[in-house]
Amino acid sequence: MAIITYREALNQALKEEMARDDKVFLMGEEVGFYHGAYKVSQGLLEEFGEKRVIDTPITEEGFTGVGIGAAMVGLRPVIEMMTFNFSILALDQIVNHAAKIRYMSGGQFKVPMVIRGPGGAAYQLAAQHSQAFESYFCYCPGLKVVMPATPKDAKGLLKSAIRDDNPVIFIESETLYNTKGEVPDGEYLIPLGKAEILMEGNDITIISYSKMLLIAEEATRALRGEGVSVELINLRTLKPLDKELIINSVKKTGRVVIVEEGWRFGGFGAQIAETIYSEAFDYLDSPIERVASVEVPMPYASNLEKAVLPDKDKVIAAARRI
């Protein structure tokens, strides 16, 4: 097993899929000559040329629509959002078009495309660059939503997303790009729609995804050190949600903490909680706890930013409440 960064894992996935299938191309702002705003596409232009690594004008709605049109007639676009904060400029294309074309046409057309890039807060990027939008996309039937937490997941899930025939929203994180982890040698895929149990336990289930998983993991280690048997779930895919794995865990532990970066009100954690209340209410020994961001636009100052976001201590405190 090689140890590589999350960024390298994504880069490898893109490289392997572009080499495998010449219908796959990468399009977005600064993906070519600049090698990506976060260098995820490093070296791709040199390897695949300008035809397949395409720099766009700053025009999210335009190039997302181009991806949809190309996907409708047989290509497999990977559209990079420099950050998902900008994806809302393309929300009409994503929600009204990509997500609905297959259904509206009675199954005559499909839209096999991936829209990927970092989401959520990074380091003092302030209000307009620090938003976790996954619940926007999860709300809309027709989209799949994937949020990898580790280099291994990033590579295996991105390769699966590119091969998937549906529009897939693939949200990465600026703060994860430099994180390192083991990645299996050779080609591998991680299926969409399947969560994993990262650590098994019997007392509390902690559910998280993307970079919040790392915080949940720290909290889990601390709690386990105190003798609390925590089961930690890495969701990997938010939609379709692996309900079965979640429910089975809740049946075992009876207590749940959900950790997400989004705002609490209408956040994705509320949906997980609803799923548990609907399908495993009788197994719960206490109300579900949620750890989410404070409901304000992200402030700039470092201490204020820290106060908004979930952290290890907030997760531990939530676990102690139940």
Next chain:
Amino acid sequence: MFTLGYIGGFCHLYIGQEAVCVGAISSLREDDYVLSAYRDHGHCIARGSDPKKVMAELFGKATGLCKGKGGSMHLFNAEKNFLGGFAIVGGHIPIATGVAFANKYQKKDSCVLCFFGEGAVNIGAFHEALNISATWKLPVVYICENNRYGMGTPIERATSLYDICQKACAYSMERDHIDGMDVLAVRKSVEKAVKRAREDSIPTLIEARTYRFRGHSMLDPAHYRTKEELEEQLKGDPIITFKDKLLKEGILSDSTVQSMEEGIKKEIDEAVDFAMKSPAPSIDILSEDLYI
């Protein structure tokens, strides 16, 4: 059929604008592509769709083009490369541009026609798409059907430059403006633009000046325009004027016209009959066609 309650939802009629889609689409090959906005019945039929399946879709029946899931504003026909049927103003213009991108990517010489109304030229998607296709030289022909009203708002109250084809200048794009009530003029202009797209991969914006004889949708009595204006425009009915021209030139005879009109009426009656007799979609298909 709408007033009788067989067609639901919004229903935007194409009456008055026929010369645009017929003239334009008649210049295409089978491997070309067509995308339209929500006033799409004409484009879908002109592309060769079976009127029975179109009518059944309007009726929301299982035998419709889209199994009753699309409706009037979302007609699609993969067999005829008719890619929709889109009801967010201007939203399909980047998508048509993407189809052209794919054709160029795959070294195909297919062309894309993208139809929209003049109401779409003030929205961002139009400008983003035109900038992309002009910068990347994509084989697409944008056809703006300027029927003078965006719903109830006349063009003079909606945009600062009425001469819509001039908007192409902002993108150094080829342009043309034509009489959209003259089917041959439309065809001539579109043929030229299609050739340019096919052979040189250069996009064009064509403004076809036309007029819709009915309101924005079936629910609109069109009080925002005068009776005199409508009457004046009706004199230029593209079907009648073209018929008169062909009669005058001796290309058609009265008896041919009569038999054609009877044939068309029969075709429509058969389409209505087919739609009436077709079953509603089964509830079982509700969640189908969402994910693969």
